[in-house]
Amino acid sequence: MIYSDDYDPYYKNPRHPFRNRGSGYLNQILTIILLVIVAIIVIATIVNFSTRKESLKESYRKADPQPQAVIKKSKKTSESVDAFTSIGQLRINVKAQADKDNTLLLIITPWFTYPSADNALFEELSQKERSEKSLIMNYFSRYSKEELLQKGEEAVKQDLVSLINSQLIMGKIRAVYFDQYLFLE
Numbered sequence: 540m541i542y543s544d545d546y547d548p549y550y551k552n553p554r555h556p557f558r559n560r561g562s563g564y565l566n567q568i569l570t571i572i573l574l575v576i577v578a579i580i581v582i583a584t585i586v587n588f589s590t591r592k593e594s595l596k597e598s599y600r601k602a603d604p605q606p607q608a609v610i611k612k613s614k615k616t617s618e619s620v621d622a623f624t625s626i627g628q629l630r631i632n633v634k635a636q637a638d639k640d641n642t643l644l645l646i647i648t649p650w651f652t653y654p655s656a657d658n659a660l661f662e663e664l665s666q667k668e669r670s671e672k673s674l675i676m677n678y679f680s681r682y683s684k685e686e687l688l689q690k691g692e693e694a695v696k697q698d699l700v701s702l703i704n705s706q707l708i709m710g711k712i713r714a715v716y717f718d719q720y721l722f723l724e
Contacts (some may be wrong), residue, residue, distance in 0.1 A: 603716040620652040634683045648718035660710030
């Protein structure tokens, strides 16, 4: 038996469930509902990003410049510097908070600037690399995340400059920068 619209007696019945009566109206209603849902999602996303923009800015740190950019910029001035980037990435357990038992992990990648003509200082920095790492790790392990954030990154950098310079004999570093400065819970 051949089944098609012309030969099926049940399909010609107006009350048959597979009859295409009124499906255009249902499709229009479903399309309108879908468009309303998409519009609500888009509007909610826009409102969310526009109201949270300031709080997002506060939680991100401003990235330090790359060593090549600092060196290039210093060449234009009378105080040319080079970058000492041999320290590498350090993973440090910071002090636990008073209300929490777990410690946080701080990941930093510090590097220093020093006068470019000072080869003796570069040699000293290279020889004392382990003690510099230890000094930095001990500094950060004394503070909790909240204490470091309250102190501010610039104050931390100044403290590190003075600590490292107190260990150096042949010269002084100019600044400390961080490629990474990230807390992990």
